[in-house]
Amino acid sequence: MHLADGVVSAPVLMIGTLAAVAVIGGSIRKSNPDQIPQMAVFTALFFVVSLIHIPLGPTSIHLVLNGMMGILLGWSVIPCLFVALLLQAILLQHGGITVLGINVLIIGLPALGARLLYRFGTSKTGSSFLPGFTAGLVGVLAAAGLMMLGLLGSAAEFQNIARLLFVAYLPQAIIEGVITGFTVQFILQVQPDLLTEI
């Protein structure tokens, strides 16, 4: 769920990066520097989780779990994603350094939305699986949508590829929804204060 270096056009790169700087700057102010160790754990977790493969037909799926990151972290998810994506770009060459800001927005903005959805869902239903599922599902779908937007804004020729990618992310969205739901349920059973740690 990353754009690689060199895919987006100059205007998209510029606007995306400027927007990312604003969002990252704002989110740093909302983060508590005393909680850097906890944020670092979540950042590393995001990185490790992305290494998990789940076989799907002839290919496999890499988990993103941005919805879950959003539920756990709130605004702090943005600096965490910035660092996690930087590490992925440097260590694994996934994504890229020039498109780092854009990738932070693609994965981070849906994560923020997922948190709102989860909060709203738990206050309405009182259960935890369904809101977790929705947050995980929407997190991936919205990220795929933003990625499509970045591609289409770069070149009209990307239409088919963008559609193809979006369809490819549908099963992933459902799987991530299920895993997010179960994980939230597990955390609530084992250590509920973890959900309000940050």
Next chain:
Amino acid sequence: MHLDVFTAGNSPIHRLDPRLRLLLFLLLALHLAITTQLPILITGLTLSVGFCLLARLNLAQLGSRLAVIAIFVLLLWLVLPFSRNGVQLALTLSLRIFTLVLLAVALVATIPILQITAVLQNWRCPALLVALLFFAYKYLTILHDAYDQLRRAAKLRGYQPSMSLRSFRTLAMLIGMLLVRSLEHARSLQKALLCRGWTGRFPGYELQPLSMAHWLIGTSAVSGWVMTVILISRVSG
């Protein structure tokens, strides 16, 4: 750590000051990321390959990284040529994507993360991001080992990843367990840091000013690139 496979070495690239490598990368990458002129992209690709050769990188590792990117480029070639100007776009993108990856491997992936942290602090990057990079890198190893251990335990009990609700539930518990365990760790680290008067900045990370030789290398590299670009634009009209 087992993930940074390109940092070890004593090549001319590895001996270059990290700040210089990062600056050169940013300048070249930003230019190559927005240019649409094929001759410049081809020159850039040649230069990146040259940097990789000069850095004497682990070719097997480099190959596996490039293979992942090749899949995406292949997808581009399968879909794009059917639209107008598609072939031209596919060619530009493929050149650009490979150039930027090779450049990033040669100039950035050869720098240890801890040195990148020091450079970012010296470049006045927000203290929160610098500290987060430092600690996240530290936890990467710990969490990866913990994940391996949990996965092995699950495997021994007959777990096989598959498309089933049961498999997802196991995976969710594994991720949850990982989180619970490592957060314990983070809480004690937080207390230890606060006890020692942590202010959010790392002391002793101040770098020496760049040496004269490095300035010389940097300016000649940048002016060399600018002259090449001008020359190419003149020749290609």
